[in-house]
Amino acid sequence: MPNEHFISVSDAAAMQPDYIVVGGGPGGCVMASRLSEDPQTKVLLVEAGRDSDNFRVRWPFGTAFMVTNPKWDWGWETLPDASMEGRDVMWSSGKTLGGSSSINGQVFMRGLKSDFDLWGEAVGGNGDWSYDDLLPYFIKAENYNGPASAVRGRGGPVNVVEVEEKHPIAEAFVKIGEDMGYERTDFNGEQPIGFGHTQANQKDGMRFTAYDAYIRPNLRRPNLGVLINHRAARVLFDGNRAIGIEVVSPDGTHTSLTAGREVIVSSGTAGTTNLLMKSGVGPRQMLEKAGVQVQVDAPALGHNLQEHPGFSVSRFIKGAWSFNKAQVRPDLAARYLFRLLSSKHDGPFAGPAILSMGYAHTTPDRSGPPELQLHFMPFAYRLRPGDKSPVKAEIPKRSAVLFMATLTKPHARGTISIADNDPLGRPVISHQLLADERDLQHLVSGAKILTEMFTSPHVAPYVVGQCNPAVDPADDAGWVDYVRRNSYTAYHMCGSARMGQRNDPEAVVDPELRLIGADGLRIVDASVFPVIPSSNTFLPVVAVAEKAADIVRQGR
Numbered sequence: 001m002p003n004e005h006f007i008s009v010s011d012a013a014a015m016q017p018d019y020i021v022v023g024g025g026p027g028g029c030v031m032a033s034r035l036s037e038d039p040q041t042k043v044l045l046v047e048a049g050r051d052s053d054n055f056r057v058r059w060p061f062g063t064a065f066m067v068t069n070p071k072w073d074w075g076w077e078t079l080p081d082a083s084m085e086g087r088d089v090m091w092s093s094g095k096t097l098g099g100s101s102s103i104n105g106q107v108f109m110r111g112l113k114s115d116f117d118l119w120g121e122a123v124g125g126n127g128d129w130s131y132d133d134l135l136p137y138f139i140k141a142e143n144y145n146g147p148a149s150a151v152r153g154r155g156g157p158v159n160v161v162e163v164e165e166k167h168p169i170a171e172a173f174v175k176i177g178e179d180m181g182y183e184r185t186d187f188n189g190e191q192p193i194g195f196g197h198t199q200a201n202q203k204d205g206m207r208f209t210a211y212d213a214y215i216r217p218n219l220r221r222p223n224l225g226v227l228i229n230h231r232a233a234r235v236l237f238d239g240n241r242a243i244g245i246e247v248v249s250p251d252g253t254h255t256s257l258t259a260g261r262e263v264i265v266s267s268g269t270a271g272t273t274n275l276l277m278k279s280g281v282g283p284r285q286m287l288e289k290a291g292v293q294v295q296v297d298a299p300a301l302g303h304n305l306q307e308h309p310g311f312s313v314s315r316f317i318k319g320a321w322s323f324n325k326a327q328v329r330p331d332l333a334a335r336y337l338f339r340l341l342s343s344k345h346d347g348p349f350a351g352p353a354i355l356s357m358g359y360a361h362t363t364p365d366r367s368g369p370p371e372l373q374l375h376f377m378p379f380a381y382r383l384r385p386g387d388k389s390p391v392k393a394e395i396p397k398r399s400a401v402l403f404m405a406t407l408t409k410p411h412a413r414g415t416i417s418i419a420d421n422d423p424l425g426r427p428v429i430s431h432q433l434l435a436d437e438r439d440l441q442h443l444v445s446g447a448k449i450l451t452e453m454f455t456s457p458h459v460a461p462y463v464v465g466q467c468n469p470a471v472d473p474a475d476d477a478g479w480v481d482y483v484r485r486n487s488y489t490a491y492h493m494c495g496s497a498r499m500g501q502r503n504d505p506e507a508v509v510d511p512e513l514r515l516i517g518a519d520g521l522r523i524v525d526a527s528v529f530p531v532i533p534s535s536n537t538f539l540p541v542v543a544v545a546e547k548a549a550d551i552v553r554q555g556r
């Protein structure tokens, strides 16, 4: 889409919008799109990053070229994590229209009913955030090409496909799950616990972002303005009422933009928390220490930070394709690219990196929700000490695949804070992902499950050797060490501005997602999740924002 569809900062200032939405990720795209459906309502969407009309974004495998690249990724670095051998890692986050949906893995997954029933309990009161309250929005959001069902949607903005590229080990992975006693399942269906092939937000073999779904088709609305390459440096307050934002242009000029009704902050978990803190919203003492004048004392902002820790176990293979091989065989890479660009839009480069998945329990008692999400990728890497991201890890040059386990419901919690009052400075992210013994034990069980899965007759014929670990640890202590050295996140940070009742000391926003202690400011992104869902987080953000847009339109 050519740049004439985006507005200049002077036009944005002249626009006098009713709502300013800060951040063009999934939360922000849904809000700007739904609120501007009413032609009488003027909406300005402000994105710090660039236009996402780029082949790297469209190409599913483009993730590998954008993650950790500062042109596309905020690349938030954490403090050293004592629970992971003191490693400081990079928490990636998309910096472009579409937000992280423009650089992510495109796995399209809702999470479990129990996840959102837990939200209902955590929010309390008549919070309306249980599974039954969110289900209509999951259905409304999607345009699913698979079998019709009462809980699946057609005709919604987000295009969802059953991934066509059937890698033989992806199918083997699902069969192993069936041998373990799990059903072959639709992860977004009535009964998502089980194993199955991935569904992806894609169209014609290409990534389909939140921007593609919600904003691109609506760029011609006269009441919707989209300002890119402008970072909000702070939210402007008049007393305790948010009245607008100050943005920084690429040339360093600062401009104030005012909102007639509300500022909606959708800058992603780290981005939102950082922006609000730099604007004087947050725990009083911490703000004062950082030299920021307090506007709204929000004691819980920055608490409750959650991520899915996980790690992989990998094997060298023969008889099936692997991205590792394409790395050293330009002829293979060219062939895959040709298939992607052909009229069929198929081949290895057309799929998401995760081709099949499963939910698994770590004990024989399967009555509760599963503790692990398992993933298959036709690719393997080895994290070395000092590697801040799997994208920067050692990539073996032989064909290899990995099985990955991530924790569905980690107990550990981290924090986001600020250390200075530089509006363009970075947040301080502190988390000990494996500090809780229960989490560690589930992951150690996961390591043994993955290792056992590789011995299944469904996959054994492909396996020719161990990749990572090179030799299996002899005992639990060895596995604990392996998990600590090899864990990373699943890129699902959330929870630092959690929703709850106004008298809940740990709540930052109320059940209508309004900042407690201020007027005119709402938060709509992954930061409001009270508890991390068991699944990937793109779709839960979309559903939250769809519901939030209804709340705003109802005048609540």
Ligand SMILES: Cc1cc2nc3c(=O)[nH]c(=O)nc-3n(C[C@H](O)[C@H](O)[C@H](O)COP(=O)(O)OP(=O)(O)OC[C@H]3O[C@@H](n4cnc5c(N)ncnc54)[C@H](O)[C@@H]3O)c2cc1C
Residues within 6 Å of the ligand: 022, 023, 024, 025, 026, 027, 028, 046, 047, 048, 049, 067, 092, 093, 094, 095, 096, 097, 098, 099, 100, 101, 103, 104, 105, 106, 107, 108, 109, 230, 231, 232, 233, 266, 267, 268, 269, 271, 272, 275, 490, 491, 492, 493, 524, 525, 526, 527, 536, 537, 538, 539, 541
């Ligand atoms: C590498 C990666 C892989 C992932 N894989 C998957 C997956 O396969 N499936 C899945 O479901 N989920 C996945 N996720 C997670 C999912 O993409 C996120 O949970 C989701 O995008 C979060 O949406 P959000 O609206 O909360 O924030 P974000 O997506 O982070 O969007 C926030 C937006 O705000 C902008 N912004 C930030 N600060 C400012 C500011 N001050 N001024 C203006 N704009 C600002 C950012 O540039 C960004 O565009 C992945 C994430 C990453 C990073």
